[in-house]
Amino acid sequence: MLKKISLMVITVAICFFYVSTPESSRVNPSNSYSEFIDDRAFEYINNIYSGVDFSSNFKTGNQSAYADYKEQYMKLLNCRLPFKSGEVKYYIDEYIYGEYEPEKYTYYFFDMDDDGLPELCIENNMGYIYIMKYLPISDEFILWHETSSSWIELLGSRKLWFYSGTSPIKYAFFSLNENGDVDYSVYLYIEPLQAETKYLITLPEFSDCSKALDVPDDIKSQSIEKDSHHYYRVTQSQWDELTKDFFTEKDVAKENIKKIRFNYKELFDN
Incomplete structure (x- = not known):
């Protein structure tokens, strides 16, 4: 019997709540990595990340x-x-x-x-x-x-993580629901360049559009569209603060x- 070759791809719908404003006010139209997010955007993103449960716990159950x-x-x-x-x-x-x-x-x-x-x-x-x-x-x-x-x-339990590449370096975190579908995901991206290293992060992206974050327009406009995701460029110190729980729990998971x-x-x- 022929082997089943096709694999069920983790498909995460990138859901953003759009209001009736021009597209240019929502996403950086230049797709430029030159600008860091401002302090208000970092405060907003940091607050969202504080609510993401990256914890690694392989529950035993009964x-x-x-x-x-x-x-x-x-x-x-x-x-x-x-x-x-x-x-x-x-x-x-x-x-x-x-x-x-x-x-x-x-x-x-x-x-x-x-x-x-x-x-x-x-x-x-x-x-x-x-x-x-x-x-x-x-x-x-x-x-x-x-x-x-x-x-x-x-x-x-109900969590996956992804790693790929050396240049660029990509990470992802997936939180699954009780049915095994992706509830939301977070993407992290490091691009080592000759002049500098660029650090990019996404906000949690929900598969169910009704759960999508209602990101303020002035923050949304600072995002950069890349690989079907909306990234925000942060400094290395901001990256370290935003991602420390993910990388800590990733290492914990490797032991647990x-x-x-x-x-x-x-x-x-x-």
């Missing part, structure tokens, strides 16, 4: 359910039962990208969706992560979330994830 859930997930891995992605059912060996080799995969077993029960996160040999959820009432599995890049990693990361034998042979 550990007394672990043995039963491992048994159920084994049925999935052994292709005894299918899972649903949307309304379509698949057996896992026909869906996971590349050759199906479950004994060689890396597994993360914890309460990813924060409902008190464990999900099975399957990282294949190419670094893509498939997060499977078991529904005991209907006795079925669903694909709760799927990463679209090998550079996307788990940050904790070791507690819930397993190979096949470690997870299923005991």
Whole structure:
């Protein structure tokens, strides 16, 4: 059977509340990186960032359910039962990208969706992560979330982070909702140039347009459109202040994830 090659791409709709003013008053029309945001814009952005929960917490949930859930997930891995992605059912060996080799995969077993029960996160040999959820009432599995890049990693329950490149350097933070969809995301961008290094950040971008931030026009006009995102140029000291929680929690996650990361034998042979 042909492998399913297409991957579900994390799609984040960039939702801004537009008022009846000229486009030039909303976004920097020159797409120039020459101007830093002003003090009022930094104060506004800093206040928004203080409300972003970057914390890394791999929640365990009800550990007394672990043995039963491992048994159920084994049925999935052994292709005894299918899972649903949307309304379509698949057996896992026909869906996971590349050759199906479950004994060689890396597994993360914890309460990813924060409902008190464990999900099975399957990282294949190419670094893509498939997060499977078991529904005991209907006795079925669903694909709760799927990463679209090998550079996307788990940050904790309902959280992911992304890193790519050396010049430019790109980071992203994704907060997921209870259904495994992206609720909002934050993008960070460093562009090392010969004369100087430029630091760019976005405000949280919500998938649901009804949640989009109503950014004041005088602040919105200082944004720069790049790669379908609206960035604000900040100084290095402002960057350090805005991003310190993200980078701290990213490093915390790299340590904490070791507690819930397993190979096949470690997870299923005991």
